[in-house]
Amino acid sequence: MGNVYLALVHYPVYNKHLEVVTTSVTNLDIHDIARSSRTYGIKNYFIVHPSPTMKQLIGKVIDFWQEGYGATYNPDRQEAFSIVKLVDSLEDVLDYIEKKEGQKPYTISTDARIYPNTVSYNFLRNKIKEETAPYLLLFGTGWGLTREVMESTSYILEPIYGPADYNHLSVRSAVAIILDRLLGESWFAK
Amino acid sequence: MGNVYLALVHYPVYNKHLEVVTTSVTNLDIHDIARSSRTYGIKNYFIVHPSPTMKQLIGKVIDFWQEGYGATYNPDRQEAFSIVKLVDSLEDVLDYIEKKEGQKPYTISTDARIYPNTVSYNFLRNKIKEETAPYLLLFGTGWGLTREVMESTSYILEPIYGPADYNHLSVRSAVAIILDRLLGESWFAK
Secondary structure, eight states: OOOEEEEEEOSSEEOTTSOEEOOOOOHHHHHHHHHHHHHTTOSOEEEEOOOHHHHHHHHHHHHHHHTSHHHHHOHHHHHHHTTEEEESOHHHHHHHHHHHHSSOOEEEEEOSSOOTTEEOHHHHHHHHHHOOSOEEEEEEOTTOBOHHHHHHOSEEEOOOOOSSSOOOOOHHHHHHHHHHHHHSOOGGGO | OOOEEEEEEOSSEEOTTSOEEOOOOOHHHHHHHHHHHHHTTOSOEEEEOOOHHHHHHHHHHHHHHHTSHHHHHOHHHHHHHTTEEEESOHHHHHHHHHHHHSSOOEEEEEOSSOOTTEEOHHHHHHHHHHOOSOEEEEEEOTTOBOHHHHHHOSEEEOOOOOSSSOOOOOHHHHHHHHHHHHHSOOGGGO
């Protein structure tokens, strides 16, 4: 079922004016992406944020569902949050995976533009299935990952197209769709 | 590209104890599902809630992005919200579509259990593509749509399976994945 990690990056990302900023954490990003990640067998969901205060706040939310009243009220949420890790930087994510897996992960991102290393969903779905090497899916918040991060990734996925001339999914929805395309059952072959 | 509508139902739905309740509207359900709906060419996204006060509140959020500062700040959001409609009941949704289309829609839902009218994603994807008849996707909040509503639907989609033994997606994520499976490009054939 693949050896896949996921990171949601709050720094460095662009704002609307293409300035490099740190974004705040959105509460439902923690919940929704943890639940999608757990459903699709992601090994760890890293929330990347440089601020200790912000991480303390997220930590409190997670603790509530892991150990507080939330754990009894909703054990499914407790299980989803068991794979969440709070880290300072993308470098920390890569180090963590390398230490655990004995090799650096292939990194994967998505972009509206086409690059030399742009690949199809089908290509990557097969690759992940066939290999035991770790993969790391990167998602940006705000107006997206910086060019430096994009240029450093091993693979860039094609943008998600619907039938309409509009393409502005939330990061929560994009994560869900991309996990389903890369790791979901072969519903299209049934 | 199909003739598809979507409704998010806040009444009648179950709570954790299988009691029939009315749920509150979650702000990000308005945003995320409007954006996913617009991306996948959904004609209208109905938010079904019986309370006038709650609808007034949602109306204010929508107005902000449709006509207020939000419309200038983020025109993409304005466009997504242009397909949102607030209605009192599921009957109102059906009446609205019948008036507009000249025929009642086929209704579609999802459930963890298998019914006599359970169908595959592939089956429904082809049907929607081939036909001009209207379809209405129903999503429940809380612990899901009541049995009466489930039993009244034309088709019930199989549950979404990931490779893991866990299946607790948020309604926002489930909507995104189901729209991609039913209406997305044929990424799997590329």
